Every structure is written in structure tokens, then in C-alpha cells.
Amino acid sequence: MAATKREEVMLDATQTAVPADRKPVPAQLDALVIGTGVAGLYQLHQLRELGLKAHACDTASDVGGTWYWNRYPGAKFDSEAYIYQYLFDEELYKGWTWSERFPGQPEIERWLHYIADSLNLRRDISFSTTVTKATFNEESGRWKVETGQGDVIDTQFVIGCTGMLSAPLEDRFPGQSSFKGAIVHTGRYPKAGLDLEGKRVGVIGIGATGIQVIQTIASEVDHLTVFARTPQYVLPMKNPKYGPDEARWYKGRFEELKENLPHTFTGFEYDFENKWADLTPEQRRAVLEEIHADGSLKLWLASFAEMFFDEEVSEEISEFVREKMRARLKDPRLIDILVPKPGEYGFGTHRVPLETNYLEAFLRDNVEAVSVRDNPIAEIVAEGLKLADGTVYELDVIIMAVGFDAGSGALSRIDIAGRDGLKLAEEWRKDIRTTLGIQKYGFPNLFMTGAPLAPSAALCNMTTCLQQQTEWISDCIRHMRETGNDVIEPTREGEDSWVRHHDETANATLIAKTSSWYTGSNVPGKPRRVLSYTGGVGTYRDKCDAIAREGYPLFSLSKAAAPQDA
Template sequence: MSNQNGVSEDLDVLIVGAGFSGLYQLQICRKLGYNYKVFDDAADIGGTWYWNRYPGARVDSPTPIYSFSAEELWKDWNWTERYPGWKEIRAYFQHVEDKLGLKKDITFNTRVVSAEWDDGEHRWTVKTNNGLVVHPRFLILATGALTVPYTPAFKGVEKFRGVCHHTGRWPEEGVDVKGKRVAVVGTGATGVQVIQEIGPEVGHLTVFQRTPNFCLPMGQAKLDVKTQTKQKPLYPTYFRFRIQTVAGFLYNPYPKDYTSSTPEERILRQEEYWARGGFQSIGAFNDTRINQESNDALYAFWRSKVRARIRDPKMQEKLAPMVPPHPIGGRRASLEQTYYEVFNQDNVDLIDLNENPIAEFTSKGIVTGDGKEHEFDVIVLATGWDGVTGAMTKIDIRGIDGQTVAEKWKDGVYTNLGMTVSGFPNMFFTYGPQAPTAFSNGPSCVEPQGDWIAGVIKHMMKNGFTKIEATPEAEQNWRGMVMGIYDKLLMKNARGWWNGANIPGKAVEVLSFPGGIPTYFNKCTEVVENGYEGFVLSGKGSGRV
């Protein structure tokens, strides 16, 4: 590669990231014959599934929906579980590699540190941590929504002499917790998965909880080859239908309001959907996101289900309080299998950080606000992520006027279609801010986005355009629509990574498009049909075309 000799390289497309989105984009570039490269900070493909290897790590979207839609990738692949664990997801990515041979086009262990737009050449200058320099016409950031681990500024965390890891950077060789004194800080999705996985084998477990997680039944099931083989004629229909549903799964909420249903309908419908498991288990009525009475009733139903599994009344109140701290569905729910049963164990404690916060870390463990020192052998930091925007803002990306993306978004996110930013021409991103992202199944979002981006680039190359930029008016309108939808939803009364409230100093606002996948992609299609309305296209050296 010419870069090894210090020579920079012109490209049609640079893709940053080798997860679902980056690999899908790579396949498109290959088919269209572009001059392209893919950079990834990891040592292998998989994106978030390269890093997610903590105990209990498992996908929360069911198969086969959580996979690529191409027939060549599913026709001779079979899953062993409805919700596969991280090892099986990794095996799936290896299957994709065996079929497509993608790795030869990916430069691993290579982190993009900066990107600067050259308005004279209509190209980006992209630099990496290991000295590579490329000049792509188009920059596609497939950097993911949950890829930047966040650890609060705990006092003295460096003093701890035991084993301490964030779930997002768990060692490949794993950590032995059998018989050990273990702390889990955080009860988000990763915390829930770790707790239910290690709970039965640790010597003592202490869970530090700030906000109870309104966990839903996973509805896990073993899968066999015979059954999947019979279903595969329907797979093309599944994959077409998933982008016709609100969240990219194979279902929509039941099309009737809770408030207009009879008492008998309410009970039977809730029980029916709960028995299905997954995120669908709270989709029995279509007004729970907007109607407080409906939301309160759903929470009461959820609370009764959870409390029935917890023996200690005090623990019941900590994990499923009588008064909810936020609307149910207002934060990302986690799917669980045995989470609540762990808290029935005599060797498990729960510390409410609202009543007794972490004061500092010591060489032996953690001191809480009451002055007590809790000694541990292992501390698991399940403290979350700088979600949706973090992977982009941590790169020094400078647009036309030298402003960085981080600076532009300091007080709030502005995009057009959740894929472009005014002032940053020829830059696209997938599964990022103001797209369905956090409110959707990943592949259901990134495949249509990848197709849309590829359509733009193909149109430009065919017609001699070398620059496309979203207009400020278009991104103002897009932001207005996103915020307008959000303002009607009860989730605006919750705080978490969905709205950036977990990161100090981050603007608190909805970070994903809350209007559903069909509405989102209809809007994207309309823009193309209207001649790329909201964008300015031009050719290098010839002014506007």
C-alpha cells in the first residue's frame, strides 16, 4: 500500500467501521467498482460485537431479523438460539467473511483521528493513529451508536488493586469470578446481562444501582436446523417486512388504544403480548408512549409480573418501585432471563446510589457515602456509553469553515435526514443521530441507509457532481420534525443515553428519530424524488451544476 511509504492516496470512498453497517457499505462499493478502503480500530470484523465479550453479552433482537438480508448469507446459516450470545454473533461474522472475503479490503488496528474537508479539491484528508493518510471523495462513518465506553470520574478509581474493567473493553481471555467478591456498577443492558450471568457463580455480589431497569422477558428459545429450513422460504418476506414496521422487527404495536379497550381486553391483550417476550411484550396497546393513563397501567402490569419473582419486600421496592422514576418505555428496556431471581440469593446486595452514592475507590474496593468500605476482588464497570454521537464527536472532523462536528453539536444535534450535516460536504453516517438508530433493530436501519447513501454517490458520479452538502434550512427543518415528534411522547420525561443525559455536559435532547422506520425512510425517498431537495450539488471547478 502506498501509504507505507508515506504517500497519501486518493479514494472514491472511505468507510470507517467494520460492523454491520460498514460491511454492508463495503459490499455496495465492491459491486459498483469504486476505489475504496475500510478502516477499523479493532483487530477483526464485527463492530460492537468485536468489543462486546463481557459475561452474558447477548443480542436483544431476535434472529433472523438481526442479520444481513442477502440470501447468500442466510441460505446455509442456522442459528442455535432466538437471541444469540456474543460468541455465536462472532461466528456469524466469520460466516459472512467466509462467503464474501471482506477482510482483504479492511485495514484493522487503524483508528481515524482526524478528517478535514478540502473545498478546493472536494475531498477529505483523513489521518489515522498509525500514520496513514487518504483523500476520499466521500467519507462514510459507520462508527456505531454504542461504541465509546463511558466511565464516570470516580475518585481514586486508579487505586483499586483488584481486577477492574468496563464491559465495553472486557479482556478477550475473560475474568475468573467464581467464588470472588464482585461489584457491578450500573444496571443498564450490560449490567443486567452481567448480573444474571455471574450471579450464580460468584462468592458475593454487590450491585450499585442508580435507576431500576424495567427489564422485559427475553423469551429465549433454542432453535433447530429443521425448523429454520422450513421457514427460509419466508425469509425474503421477513426482510422486506421489517422495514415496514415501526422498530424494524416483525411486528407493530396492537392497533388499539388501552383507553378504548374493555377491562377484559386489557388483561387478555397484555398477557398475550407478555407471553411473546422481547420488546413486543409491552406492545399490547398503541397509546402507551403518549397517554399517561395507558403508561401507568402498563407499568402496574409490569410491576406485578416482576414483584412476583422477588421475595424480599425491600428488594421489590428497589427493583420495581410502586412509583416509577420515569415512564415505562422512556429508557431502553433490557431483555432478561433470570435477572430478578439473582436478587433472591443470600449472597447478593443492592446499593441504591441515590441514597448512598459512591464516594471513592480504594485499593481494596469502594467507599460509599455512609463511610463504609466494601471490599472486592473484581469490579465490573457497566457504566454505559457516550451513545449515538460519541463515536463521531471524538474524531477531529473539520468541515468547510474549520468547525468540528463536536463544536457544531455542543448545544444540540443538527443533521439532515440523520445521515448528513450542513458544512460537512460528502460526509455520510449510518446508525447515528436523528435516524431511527436507538429505536430500531440495527440491520433494519443500516441496510436501507446504506442503499440511500450508495444511491447518492452513484447519482453524483453519473452526473459529474463532486460535492453534495445539506443546506442549513434542511437540517433546521429535520431537527424541528424530530423534536416535534419527541415532544408528544412521554419518553421526554426520562433521562438516559437515549437523550444524552448520562454524559456530563452533553446537550439533553432526543438523539434518534422517534417517528418509526417507515416514516423515516419515506422522508428519505421523498428527498430523492424531489431532486435531492435540501441539498446543494456541484462539480469541482465549475460552480453549481
């Protein structure tokens, strides 16, 4: 039977068809890496350099991680391209040239292909391969890992490089399967794209992803209906093209960036340099104006750190951003729907999106903003989308920019059983806890990146933090081999101490007082905790380095209870 149009779209969106030449995962490994995005590629490279028999697998049909899956219209960097880079190899860094300050997804995906090919990584990667189950054997100190494609792997280490935003919340509304048109989540956008020309398109959500979609497709569709619940603070993006002069400029800064990025507060090249109390109101305004004009995330990540702790400072900076947004929108109804209200939440306590004429898109005759805060979406029906008051919006395409189960979601979707049969998903349903965001008590020899309670869960230039975490993991494995240990696991006391430190740091911020995906509040039933370490990227690195130097005091290292097979 031929697939329907809807079925074709969803099949293309999942992109999980298994090719006949799929590379099986070796049955015996030292280390299995799950995921081949920014973290997974570098982790695989390092493990091979250590001399380990290492292999990576990925559900996707190629490398890229988030930049493979998130190919929705308008997807692009909001970190400057020249800092969203690997810094362990100068030749690798200088061998790639970016076309603009904030490139789009196709160029980013090509860059990750360049990385994989330059390091000859594909020979040790199984694509179209989904890890479904991992079970720890307490006698051997090893993991039995199973894939949906029939592989069964015995491995000493499992390293989850599954991404912090890679578990899309796809099944959000009743009746989704009844819709006659195409319905897609931005995190699973069809590889072949969607024909939106002349269509009635609905976008659900105005977070960072929804904003990129809206500003990109507004001029293409016949009519765009945006269903907005929580208004967002936004900053205008300045995205100049890069030519030979710009390439020479940033490539000449390799050593500077390599030295600087790992030690700033957020892993970006800039840092907080101004103190609110030291400046007059006029001087503060001048600083805000100058940084706002930079067209980057600098206003969020390098203006005044006090905005994260002091409600008065937060409100003044928030009002500055609201003022900029209101001046562009002008329309009171649009302002009411799209601009946060005083006292609602502070600038920077949610993810801050960069945008290009996003607000102006709503001034077009073919774009309509619909508030669903007090009149929420009730269900998806055959014709389109139905609100609680019974209003039906007829649509041809629905694009769901409704977010992810952040930090813990991707690993929770794998059936991972640790010591004493502990299930990772069940443990995280009770409480979101890790040690350094790198390991979890009860799950020996399971490492993770981009997981909760580390900066990489949200508040970091991702390449900076993911490089640091994968390097720490590799150094830890090297230490184990040098000391004759087979198994590493956080102690209960070690995990308690890290969670306590994390919470003390996070709860001092206004982020902890705000409901957003940063605190897991976008997922019903998810335990509330600030997902990202808020003490700063440089501080986190120093703490991780100190723990390694001191012989891993938060962890228990041991030999396996039973001899390993030769």
C-alpha cells in the same frame, strides 16, 4: 518491566495492539468507511459494487463492531436472530443457521465473520487502525484522513459506521487508577475474559448490559455486589434452541421478512395492532398477558402505541410490568431498589431489557443489591468502592456497566474538521443536530450511520435501519456520479427543517420527558434532545426515499472548486 495484572487486563480490554502485518490504508480512495460492524461491512460491500475504490478501517483486530467489543458475560441478542440479518441476498441469509432464538456474543461474532468471508471483504479492511483526524479541503472537495498508525489518506467520501453505542464512558469515578484489582467497562471487556470464580465482584449499573452480566455471573462469583441507581423495567426472555425444523421455518420466511421488516414501526417483524380505546379493561389485560408470555420485546414494541403518548395508558402498562416484577422478587427491600416506582418514569421510555432469572439472582445468599441513588458512589479506592456516606465495599473485580456516549460519541472522539474549520465535536457540544441522521451541515461528503436523529440511534432493530441507511448513502453517491457532482452537504435550511420535524415528533412522546441515554442525559453537559427519530422506521424510510426521488432538496450538490487529481 513486566506489566502488572491490572495493566494486563486493561491492555487486553482495549485490544488495540498493532500487529506487524497490519494492512496500511491506501493513500488515495474514493471512499473510506470507519468501522466494520453491521453497517460498515455492508457499506463497504455496496461501495465496491458501485465500482468505487473503497476501504474500511477499524480499531479492533477483526470485524464485528459492537459484537467484537461487547464480549462481557451474558452478552446476547434481544432481537430475534432471524431478523437481525442482512436481507439483500437470499443465499447469504440462508447460508447461516442460528442455534437459538437469541444467540450469545460468540455466535454473533462468528456470523459476522461468515459475512465478511462470504463477501470477501477482508482484502479491503485495515484492522488495528484508528482514525484520529479528518480534515475537509474546500478547494478539492475531499477529505484528508489520518490514523494513529501513521496512514494519511486522501478520499472523496468519509462514511462513519462507528456505531450508536460504541463510545464507552470509561472514566466515570475519581480514583479508578488506584484500584488494586481488575476494573473493566463492559464495552471493552477483555478478549481473554476474566477469572471471576471465587472473587468478590462489584457490578456498577443495572441497565441492559448490567442485567446480562449480573444474571450470568451470580452463580460463579464468591460474592456479587450490585450498585443500582435507576431501577429498570424488565421483561423475561424465552430463548428456545433451534434445530432443523426451526431453521427451515425462518429461512422459508425470507421474502416475507424482506418485505415486512423495513416498514414496521421499529424494524421488527411485529407491529402495533391493538388500540387501547377499542378494548375493555379485561381485553387489554388479556392482550398484555399474552404478549408478556411471548418472552420477547413485543410488549414494548407491539402492544399499545398509546403508552408512548398517554400518561394514563403508560401508567397502567407500567403497573402491569411492575406487578410481574414484584411477584418474582417478594422482598420489599429488593422491590424498593430494583422496581421502578409509580410516577418515576413509564415503561418503554427507557431501553427495555430482556432477562433470564435476573431478578432471582438477587435472592441468592451471595448477591447483594446496594442502592446508590441517594448515597452515590464517591470514588474508587485501592480496596474497592466508596460511597458518599463513607461505606467502603472491598472488591477484587469491578465491572462498570455504566453506559456510553450514545449516538454522537464515537464520531465526536475523532478530530473532524469540516467547512470553515468547523469541529464536529464542538458543534455537537452546542447542539445535537443532523440531517436525516445521515449528514451534518458544515461537513460535506461526510456520511454517518447510527447517528442522532435517525431511528438507528436507538429505536430500531439495528440491521433493518443500518441496511436502509447504507443503501441510501450508496444510492446518493451513485446519483452524484451520474449527475457529475463531487460534493454533497445539507443546507442550513434543510437541516433546520429536519431538526424541526424530528423535535415535533419526539416532543409529542413521553420519551422526551424522561431522563435517560435516549435524551443524552447520562453524559454531563451533553445537549438534551431525543437522540432517536420516533416517527417510526417505515415512516423514516419513506421520507428518505422521497427526498432522494425529489433530487435531494435538503442538500446542496456541487462540483469541486478545484480539479481533482487524476
